[in-house]
Amino acid sequence: MSRDYYEILEIEKSASAAELKKAYRRLAVEHHPDRNQGSKEAEEKFKDLAEAYNVLSDPQKRQMYDRFGKEGLRGAGFSPGFSSVDDILSNFGNIFDDLFGFGFGGRRTRTRSGPRRGADLRYDLEISFNEAVLGAERELELAHSVRCETCNGSGMAPGTSRKACTRCDGTGQFMQSQGFFTIATSCPTCRGEGSLIETPCQDCSGSGRQEKQSTVAITIPAGVDDGTRMRLSGEGEAGDRGGPNGDLYVFLHVIPDERFVRNGQDLHLEVEIDFVQAVLGTTLEVPLIDGQREIDIQAGTQPGDTITLRGHGVPNLRGYGKGDLIVHPIVLIPKKISAEQDDLLRQYAELRDLEVRKKKKGIFGRRK
Ligand SMILES: [Zn+2]
Ligand SMILES: [Zn+2]
Numbered sequence: 001m002s003r004d005y006y007e008i009l010e011i012e013k014s015a016s017a018a019e020l021k022k023a024y025r026r027l028a029v030e031h032h033p034d035r036n037q038g039s040k041e042a043e044e045k046f047k048d049l050a051e052a053y054n055v056l057s058d059p060q061k062r063q064m065y066d067r068f069g070k071e072g073l074r075g076a077g078f079s080p081g082f083s084s085v086d087d088i089l090s091n092f093g094n095i096f097d098d099l100f101g102f103g104f105g106g107r108r109t110r111t112r113s114g115p116r117r118g119a120d121l122r123y124d125l126e127i128s129f130n131e132a133v134l135g136a137e138r139e140l141e142l143a144h145s146v147r148c149e150t151c152n153g154s155g156m157a158p159g160t161s162r163k164a165c166t167r168c169d170g171t172g173q174f175m176q177s178q179g180f181f182t183i184a185t186s187c188p189t190c191r192g193e194g195s196l197i198e199t200p201c202q203d204c205s206g207s208g209r210q211e212k213q214s215t216v217a218i219t220i221p222a223g224v225d226d227g228t229r230m231r232l233s234g235e236g237e238a239g240d241r242g243g244p245n246g247d248l249y250v251f252l253h254v255i256p257d258e259r260f261v262r263n264g265q266d267l268h269l270e271v272e273i274d275f276v277q278a279v280l281g282t283t284l285e286v287p288l289i290d291g292q293r294e295i296d297i298q299a300g301t302q303p304g305d306t307i308t309l310r311g312h313g314v315p316n317l318r319g320y321g322k323g324d325l326i327v328h329p330i331v332l333i334p335k336k337i338s339a340e341q342d343d344l345l346r347q348y349a350e351l352r353d354l355e356v357r358k359k360k361k362g363i364f365g366r367r368k
Helices: 017-030 040-056 059-075 085-092 094-104 106-113 129-134 275-280 339-351
Strands: 121-127 136-147 162-164 173-178 181-186 195-197 209-220 229-232 248-254 260-263 266-274 282-288 291-297 307-309 325-332
Touching: 017 040, 040 059, 040 085, 121 136, 129 136, 129 248, 129 260, 136 248, 209 229, 209 248, 266 275, 266 282, 275 325, 291 307
Parallel strands: 121 248, 266 325
Antiparallel strands: 136 209, 162 195, 173 181, 229 248, 260 266, 282 291, 307 325
């Protein structure tokens, strides 16, 4: 899919969250697979709509998409698309609930009784300021459920098969007459599936899942910020009896740096200089995020002046272009000076014809 998300949803770039939801609902209903049975085109369109809505309904993703496009989302580890219609309905199905009630949401009901998608997981990861700016490889220790290897998620002991449910004669439903009406209800024994596992897998007691401690390796792209959320598709909880896995969401928390302050892609750094260095100029060693560098302080530097080191800021999430490092010299006025320094400054004041306070006896004499 290459079309613009706003184009797909037929909305303006400035559309509000409410307008966005309304547009998505209208188009998704139109292209809903239940209404367009067997149409591959409608299904594709339905997936495109869900992908666009998935991104634009999340303020953070929307902002990233507006600035960097789909590449930016990919760079941050988001995969906005959906693999199947069921996947979409389990995420956004509630949007249709009030529209179709039980009937149209039938697909969801089927999903509920058949293999279910695994739950999403959240993992909060603290990273250093440097890791956020430079990127990092990290390994997450994760306790989650995975597909049972013994039965490959089916829940059945190897070599066995399902047997027809005797309670509902394999139909999955009961027909009950109430007056003039015949009401169909799901069979509670087989949960409407019509068949049952005859011999449950011993290793997972028939759930198709096993609890496991595993290590998930993630690549944190250079340029992420505090609050960036990464989605690792399929790394969440295993689905119920062979259903698709949930996703793992990694929330990044960046520990502030003692030296650098970040503002978007620029970094700011304060360095202290003596007022004499501001007057006469000097060279200073300043830290960079990945090393250090000597900079020139011009003679006559004023409080509030800055020095910009181009390209020493935070990289763009798309992988090219960097912000700047902006150095703020803080001009210090000494609070205590020696008698000798005092004498020299008085000479200076005299040369500039400056009125200054008279010397107090005893104060500067201590050191000598
Ligand atoms: Zn098993
Ligand atoms: Zn049954």
